[in-house]
Amino acid sequence: MTRVTPVSAADVGEFAPRPGRAPIARMALAQVWMELKLMLRNGEQVLLSLIVPLGLLVVCTTIPFISVDAAEGERADFFVPGILALAIMSTAFTGQAIATGFDRQYGVLKRLGATPLPRSVLLLGKTGAVLVVELLQLVLLVTVGVALGWNPEGDPFSVLLLLAFGTAAFCGLAFLLAGALRAMTTLALANILWFVLLVFGGIVYPLSELGAAAGAFELLPSAALSTGLREVLQHGHVAPFKDLIVLGLWAVVSLTAAAATFRWE
Amino acid sequence: MVGLRPTLHAPRAADVAMPPEAPATPGDPGAAPALVIDGLVKRYGDRTAVGGVSLRLERARVLALLGPNGAGKTTTIETCIGFRRPDAGTVRVLGLDPRDDNAALRPRIGVMLQNGGVYQAARCGEMLRLVAAYAADPLDPDELLDRLGLTPVRNTPYRRLSGGQQQRLSLAMALVGRPEMVFLDEPTVGLDPQARHETWRIVEALRRDGVSVVLTTHDMEEAERLADDVVIVDHGQVIARGTADELIRGAAEREVRFQAPPGLDVVALGASLPEDCRVSEPAPGTYLVVGPVSPALVAAVAAWCAAHDVLLGGLQVKQRTLEDVFLELTGRELRA
Numbered sequence: 001m002t003r004v005t006p007v008s009a010a011d012v013g014e015f016a017p018r019p020g021r022a023p024i025a026r027m028a029l030a031q032v033w034m035e036l037k038l039m040l041r042n043g044e045q046v047l048l049s050l051i052v053p054l055g056l057l058v059v060c061t062t063i064p065f066i067s068v069d070a071a072e073g074e075r076a077d078f079f080v081p082g083i084l085a086l087a088i089m090s091t092a093f094t095g096q097a098i099a100t101g102f103d104r105q106y107g108v109l110k111r112l113g114a115t116p117l118p119r120s121v122l123l124l125g126k127t128g129a130v131l132v133v134e135l136l137q138l139v140l141l142v143t144v145g146v147a148l149g150w151n152p153e154g155d156p157f158s159v160l161l162l163l164a165f166g167t168a169a170f171c172g173l174a175f176l177l178a179g180a181l182r183a184m185t186t187l188a189l190a191n192i193l194w195f196v197l198l199v200f201g202g203i204v205y206p207l208s209e210l211g212a213a214a215g216a217f218e219l220l221p222s223a224a225l226s227t228g229l230r231e232v233l234q235h236g237h238v239a240p241f242k243d244l245i246v247l248g249l250w251a252v253v254s255l256t257a258a259a260a261t262f263r264w265e
Numbered sequence: 266m267v268g269l270r271p272t273l274h275a276p277r278a279a280d281v282a283m284p285p286e287a288p289a290t291p292g293d294p295g296a297a298p299a300l301v302i303d304g305l306v307k308r309y310g311d312r313t314a315v316g317g318v319s320l321r322l323e324r325a326r327v328l329a330l331l332g333p334n335g336a337g338k339t340t341t342i343e344t345c346i347g348f349r350r351p352d353a354g355t356v357r358v359l360g361l362d363p364r365d366d367n368a369a370l371r372p373r374i375g376v377m378l379q380n381g382g383v384y385q386a387a388r389c390g391e392m393l394r395l396v397a398a399y400a401a402d403p404l405d406p407d408e409l410l411d412r413l414g415l416t417p418v419r420n421t422p423y424r425r426l427s428g429g430q431q432q433r434l435s436l437a438m439a440l441v442g443r444p445e446m447v448f449l450d451e452p453t454v455g456l457d458p459q460a461r462h463e464t465w466r467i468v469e470a471l472r473r474d475g476v477s478v479v480l481t482t483h484d485m486e487e488a489e490r491l492a493d494d495v496v497i498v499d500h501g502q503v504i505a506r507g508t509a510d511e512l513i514r515g516a517a518e519r520e521v522r523f524q525a526p527p528g529l530d531v532v533a534l535g536a537s538l539p540e541d542c543r544v545s546e547p548a549p550g551t552y553l554v555v556g557p558v559s560p561a562l563v564a565a566v567a568a569w570c571a572a573h574d575v576l577l578g579g580l581q582v583k584q585r586t587l588e589d590v591f592l593e594l595t596g597r598e599l600r601a
Contacts, residue, residue, distance in 0.1 A: 015467075015474040017445040020401030021372040030398035038386050103384065111382025114346050116372040116399040116442065265348075 021116040031117070031125025036132050038099065045095045048194075049133055053087040054144060056204065061148045066205050076150035080141065081229035082203040087137040088163060089201075089222055092130050092170035094194040100126065100178035101186035110265035119264075127171060134167065153236030159229065161239050165247035166225040172254030173221070179262030197222035202230075221250045297360025299324050299446050299477030300345065304354035307340050307501075314340040316501035317354070322494060327468060327478040329492035331485070331587075333595050337501040338481035339379065342448050345479065346376050359446060372400070375444035377435045379451055383423040389430070390419035393437050400442035409437045413463065428455045436464060440471075447471065449480040453487060465491060485588035495587070499595045509587050520589070521554040521566060524578030537569045538562060550578075558582055 060079045068078040177186045201222025207214045228243030300322040307315040315337040322328045330338045343349045347363035361370045397403035410416050413433040453461045468491050488495050489509040497505040527549035535544040542556030
């Protein structure tokens, strides 16, 4: 057995063991930063999270082809809350599900399970990146909304509560899909469900247009989030208990189911 | 197959060379051996991937798990790093249970898996920096990239790296946290000769610096060159173990190969040679004598040929390699 001598004496000890886990905060920060870069680098993700909601907001508000119970100058009051709900859904559900599905398919989740990174921090990183993108969406949509004549009512705390519940519900659904299905199946389903939840979620037209079936559709997470946000931002009420309950139930059920069924590889 | 070649299993020199098992030291994991596997069994459905493997590796040594595809090498590694729960037997890595003490073990080991495990859109350098951020006192990612020749592609997304570059990044990810022990699953598959030699130099440097290494390979040269302990596995069983030298010497010292007209009576030839020589005709006209080779043996082969009016076409005395031993032990049929 031949042994190669080190190239120089300085090389000796370069791999001397000094194992240890970094502080949780440093790992979490690094993880959020990586996930965030990956999200913003992904063209489809940016399209879904930023371009589509912004485009819909501008089109729906300025072209009066959808009738809403708002005066001519107040169309933004109806559409901004709905589009905020759509933006949350795009990022926390569709984008998150697709990204996590492919991470799983490519063995990232499994591989990182052999590093010091705890799985909870891995998921924290994904959630943190979602929250940062949501903040970005919020700033953009609010700015454009105000430019379009939006005049928000209500208290910020109620809005944050609804956004938090909505994010939890959509993240739970995303992890449920991504942790159990093949990546391509997740991709297809996440896009189809996005469309269904958009169309039947009271986002670009009032749920009341659906007539007798409206009561059933109110139980969709997108509908609960959009009507809840509208109650606060358009009508100045506090966060409606019913919508919070609906979102909370979706969150608890989906996160519990995801925790039980999620396969890391 | 195992039972047919009893002589090959007799020299279990590694068992003798390794010190007797130290008493369990739960309070002092620093003193525990790098790896102790005792009777590991792992089944997938009704297929037994690992059927009772026992291994032991002391600190700062290199163990090569050598075996054909499907021998159970990867399953053994994945059990060591806590990905799989054994169906039977125990595994202790640095004195820790890979499943029950997983959180304590993970910062102390570095792992290189066969493929994937990297965000497809992540750039080479940023992926290594991410993994470095998990460690309390990591190596400098830039220096490591440089050492592995990855500096020119540091800003290239993972999915656009070549297979060899992906392999090298994977190795860097295993090392960046300054682990006490590394598991390298086929570290040199798909590498060009330069990268393969650099990987070997790194394994040698790890050993020199006190890191324990378990690697899997089906490259005999790699095992022969790097490993203190070689364990040959096949069909989920350990079929031979020892140092590369011991395995080569233990299996048979050398061989004599000669060419002559096909169809010679190998039994008669064998009978005229010293007792522990075996004669075979692996291909028509090519004969192989395996055993303790001496000048007298070569003379006896030549004398037998002369007595039978056989003209030798050529005769070579050759030191056997680990590859010869490996093929003899695991058979020559191709594996799926």
